[in-house]
Amino acid sequence: MMMRRSNLFYGESRFHLQIFSGSMLALDSPYISNFAHNNHEEPQELCLEYGSATQVYLVPIAQHEEQVFLTPTQVRSQGPRLSCVPVDNMASQVTLPRDLHGAVDFSKYPFRAYVSDLHGKMVGVSLFGTVRSVCKVSTSGTTFYLEIEDATGVVLTKLIFTGHWSLGRVGVGHMVYISGLTCSLNKINILEVSWSEKEPGSLFVNLSLLPALLNSTCLHNISLLSDLPHSANRTHICRVRLDHIDCDSLKLSLFHNLCGYVVDELPDGLQCSLCKVACQNGCTPGFQLHLTIADDSEKVFAWCVGQTAVEFLQISPDEYMELPEDEQAMYLFTLQNESFTVAIANTSKQVDGYAENAEALPVWEIARAQRCE
Known part of the structure; x- marks a missing residue:
């Protein structure tokens, strides 16, 4: 069941409006000022009004973490002066935070991912690779598709802009660095990789230029x-x-x-x-x-x-x-x-x-x- 909630604040209760979007709240004794009961196929509309007995609590977020093992694919170097051959038993372990949706957050860890490392529930991921194709999803809208290839594979990335294209010239064969990627699995367990210009930590650099x-x-x-x-x-x-x-x-x-x-x-x-x-x-x-x-x-x-x-x-x-x-x-x-x-x-x-x-x-x-x- 899906429920849409509207909250009405007035008078001294307006200080609650300063709570950041996305915060988790607990409501005690709210006044239900409107209730529309629909069939199961439509959402129920519920309007909560801040009454004299209502209490609003900001629920502290518990920081969840997950241990991530870096495989030889992830830690090997491909620099021209260093060996590209992975070493057996080369691995390390690091503890990374998870967001509210359970996705492992790589944004604050200097970790270079390869295409073969990508899987569902990853955010803040960085990739370094070669552009294989670039196109717009439709004549209208602000979404593009960028295909990136590295030594381990190819991934199709959805680029979402707040307005027009803002990355300058990006051509096939150019080497690029992109950070702030989000990886998830769709309903049929196909990996989807996306990049949103407005998200914190989103960065795109065309190294070839x-x-x-x-x-x-x-x-x-x-x-x-x-x-x-x-x-x-x-x-x-x-x-x-x-x-x-x-x-x-x-x-x-x-x-x-x-x-x-x-x-x-x-x-x-x-x-x-x-x-x-x-x-x-x-x-x-x-x-x-x-x-x-x-x-x-x-x-x-x-x-x-x-x-x-x-x-x-x-x-x-x-x-x-x-x-x-x-x-x-x-x-x-x-x-x-x-x-x-x-x-x-x-x-x-x-x-x-x-x-x-x-x-x-x-x-x-x-x-x-x-x-x-």
Whole structure:
């Protein structure tokens, strides 16, 4: 049976309104001012009024805890300088709090979970992995689905925003860190993972787009382009030269300011290819660029957009379009053999609607680029 309760406070009793939402209360001798009896299929409505004999008590919350064993999967390191092989009998034990619903709360424990560790009744969970897909649930609403992959598996995560998309550009192949995840089992015992922007502790970082990733050598090892096919599930940092670029590989498009995705021109106006919202006043012109990069080991055909393309071209879209056609070709030719440090990711699984001709999109995206002086 479901019951909806309304509580009426007035006069000196209004101090009870300061009680935080979600607190557990005990009511003694409330005055029942209204009662509507319905059939069993509808909820019963009960209105309680604070009377002269009524007492309200705030029930203290008993902190429940649970012992959690960290398995070798959870404690192993995947850093490039450390062994990735789990050690037998490697395990530790920690006591974590449980919330009022019985879910184990990981929010205050520096614990990196893997996809294979996720199960029902977990809150405050953090994941580190590679984006495999991203899409919006429907054309209306503020819910998206993000598929994240790590060394142990893939999980589909529901992202719930208070308004519009607010994570910036997130593309397939990007490495991300997300915290504040909630894991639960639905009615048919299927794991559901969700992330709500408004919940305390919710954080999302796109590591592939961080400037520090290129500037700080302690955060990466330099890869050769020939290494890319052997480890395609992470962002590589490479030192390359611009081998080839021409006018045919350069296109000017509109990008949505909120998510950085291409804006489609539809008969009824402009629409973001990811957010599926009208964005007549919320878009900026930018480059879509196909180029060939090279180092001493290999040549790779890649693509980039937005600010990363500007870093390669060293010119803004407006300045480039003001050049005569012959000067555009000449300008692009002068950029060849320039040296760059790049963050490059595998985008073999495309995002629906990201490009007009997704089949022609190269496999490798240059997420960030920095010119070498």
